[in-house]
Amino acid sequence: MTKKPLTYISLFSSAGIGCYGFKKNGFECIATNEILAKRLKIQRFNSKCKFDSGYISGDITKREVKQQLLDELELWKETYKILSPDVLIATPPCQGMSVANHKKNNEKSRNSLVVESIKLTNQIRPKYFVFENVRAFLNTICTDIDGIDKPIKEAISVNLGGDYNILSKIVNFKNYGSNSSRTRSLVIGVRKDIKHCSPYDIFPEKSKPKTLRQLIGDLQPLTKMGEISKDIFHAYREFDQRMLPWIETLEEGQSAFENKDSSRIPHRIVNGEIIYNKSKNGDKYARWYWDKEGPCVHTRNDILSSQNTVHPSDNRVFSIRELMRMLSIPESFEWSNIKTEKLNQLSDSEKKAFLKKEELNIRHCLGEAVPTGVFKSIAKNIKRAINEECLTSADLETTKEEFKLNETQSIIDFVEANIKNYELYNVLLITEYAYSEMQDTLKQLTTKDVVYSVINELPELKKKKKIRILEPSVNIGSFIPMLFNKYEEKDEVVLDIYDNNEESMQIFKALLSLIKIPDNSKIHIVNLEEIHMDLTKTYDIILDRKPSLKVTKADVLLKSY
Missing domain, CATH: 3.90.120 (DNA Methylase; Chain A, domain 2)
Structure with missing residues (x-):
């Protein structure tokens, strides 16, 4: 069976400089749209598309131009048996938002080109989407699909949040693969049926710029x-x-x-x-x-x-x-x-x-370009996620039986012996599956999709440089890696960990060696007495997972904070 190609669609693509990072990672461009022919021709010089019909010049708001793009997608579906493109990239014009433009006037209609990106994302349903624009992008007003003016960030959330886990961040690209200082908005979406991946996994990796x-x-x-x-x-x-x-x-x-x-x-x-x-x-x-x-x-x-x-x-x-x-x-x-x-x-x-x-x-x-290195890093992360082995329930059961994971010590032994054999996420899944069966509780696996839906709702705490978090029912620690992602820009993150189940705490301590703790973060494993004795300690966030309906002394104490 022929392996399906890695694919993407690019909107408002200019000369295709950013997208070149996807090409360098082996992705095939289904279709690329740019209104200016003199920009689009440069994409041809770099053999961006497999078929000549993939180079689509014109205004994407026009029905005939949009139909060209959809026809090209159908060609790929028929030829390569793909269900949907892997990625949709959109970098709409930013003249109405850029601080470099002193003549903004009324750019609402231009800013609403973002809505065309949202419409196509909804219609095409790629596995991942990447929107990039200027710093002011997310708070800029656009005319949404419903005809109501609203901030772009809200429009993206309202229209795509049901099907995608979405991460929006303002970053300086010099820290993510560029050697030029450029502060931009980056929005990354991961379709919710992709359970093993979160937007944090797709976000470009940090790197130090050269002088x-x-x-x-x-x-x-x-x-x-x-x-x-x-x-x-x-x-x-x-x-x-x-x-x-x-x-x-x-x-x-x-x-x-x-x-x-x-x-x-x-x-x-x-x-x-x-x-x-x-x-x-x-x-x-x-x-x-x-x-x-x-x-x-x-x-x-x-x-x-x-x-x-x-x-x-x-x-x-x-x-x-x-x-x-x-x-x-x-x-x-x-x-x-x-x-x-x-x-x-x-x-x-x-x-x-x-x-x-x-x-x-x-x-x-x-x-106009997105630095190639930034999109190259995103493409590399998406490629890794697509190729990553996803464990099914049958796989988890087989692993549990193979390693006889039916008691606390055997789970701990498995964790310590397989540090290099599995990705952290898969170790967490295997451990949680075995432990939940051992406890005779429902096998509700904490997938990255579930974790992200919780972590994404936590407050940004933008005004605080140092924060303290309490997780009083940590279980095996599935939420911790993404908590670190969420607050990576803080000067200090102190995470106090507690669970009233001693067995889960033993397993968590074994797993802790697999979790990379950032330089700005500290983990304290505390007991109930410590929490009870130090009522002067205040927490910015309490992440209480409530693993069971049983009311414990810890539940009562939480009201003190």
């Missing part, structure tokens, strides 16, 4: 205006020579508006009078740092007057190649139907002609 010295320090210095290195995409973009004095004496982190010599402050001359330019954001004509990660890459990265575009040493804006490295775009990514290797063999005049025609489009695409 510019580490990232681009090996590239040739460019000191002559118009100079092109051996790499056509590492070139000195020309600008008006009168601006050179404005930036040539700047130190790292300095803006031309800080020049002491007034003749070096950005200006224009009108009827013989000097008119000084205005600095709205305080980062125009500004030289960046060698020993920091790259700045946020904006759409107008081609001009000195945009935000933090000046090279740390050279008197120029960053080259295309430098920007690509900041956005973790592999050198294998192509910008033309002519391979980069062939472009580099052109004469200088031919190279200049190519750049004159294509450079601005390339730079604008870079400014």
Whole structure:
């Protein structure tokens, strides 16, 4: 039997820079939609889709364009026997939300393109979805399917929350696979019938960004205006020579508006009078740092007057190649139907002609892009989840019988002997299954779907840097790993653990060696007397699972907190 391909659909995909991370992880693109043909052609250069009909140009709100996408999906269903795509990615236009846009006016209808993404997600029902946009995305008002204006986060929850576990976070991509500082909203959904996976499992992994010295320090210095290195995409973009004095004496982190010599402050001359330019954001004509990660890459990265575009040493804006490295775009990514290797063999005049025609489009695409490394990490996590072995009830029963998991000590021995043989989630499932049968209780397995539905409802406690949590009926500890995920940004998380069943506490202590405790977190195993004696201790959250209907002394004590 032929293995089914990993698949995805991409909406508002621009040049496909972010999606290239899915391609690098072996995913096949069913269909990609972009309204601008000059962006979409770059996706063709990188062989994004298997079929030419998968490249869909046009406005996705138009019935005929949407039908093209649905027809392509049907082709894949028939050809490859898939029931639904694995992933749907949507990065709708953000002009009405971005702080970089000073001319927002009424962008409600544009922001409602998000609703088109929601509609298609509902209709297509992918296993996973990924929405990405600017920081203000989640709180921005859109006109929902019901015609009522509401925040985008609410619209996503109302329309998709019944079928998907959804995680929304505002993050700086420099901590998740990019080498450029860029604060964005990331929304990840996991269909609820996928019991072994939560949105936390799909979220991109944290990584430390490289400094510019580490990232681009090996590239040739460019000191002559118009100079092109051996790499056509590492070139000195020309600008008006009168601006050179404005930036040539700047130190790292300095803006031309800080020049002491007034003749070096950005200006224009009108009827013989000097008119000084205005600095709205305080980062125009500004030289960046060698020993920091790259700045946020904006759409107008081609001009000195945009935000933090000046090279740390050279008197120029960053080259295309430098920007690509900041956005973790592999050198294998192509910008033309002519391979980069062939472009580099052109004469200088031919190279200049190519750049004159294509450079601005390339730079604008870079400014719109999701860093490849971020989506590559998400794709890797989804691929792992799809390929991960999911234990059925029959598997759990077989394992229980094979290892004779019919008493507390045998369960503990199993845990200690199989630390490296099973994923943590599967160990928890096996342990919970065996223990529940041993206790002669209902076999209600705590799947990740169940855990996430609880953890997601806990308060964010945004104003608190340090929090204390009590879990007075911990059982075997199934909720703990995701609790750590939920509060990973806190300075300190103290988790007090208690269970009135001594056997479950023994099993939990054995499992504790498998649970990775973050640096910001501490676990205290407490007894009932400790809780009773220290009534001055207060908790921000009490996560009481109520494993049985029996009222215990602990239940009474909880009212004290």
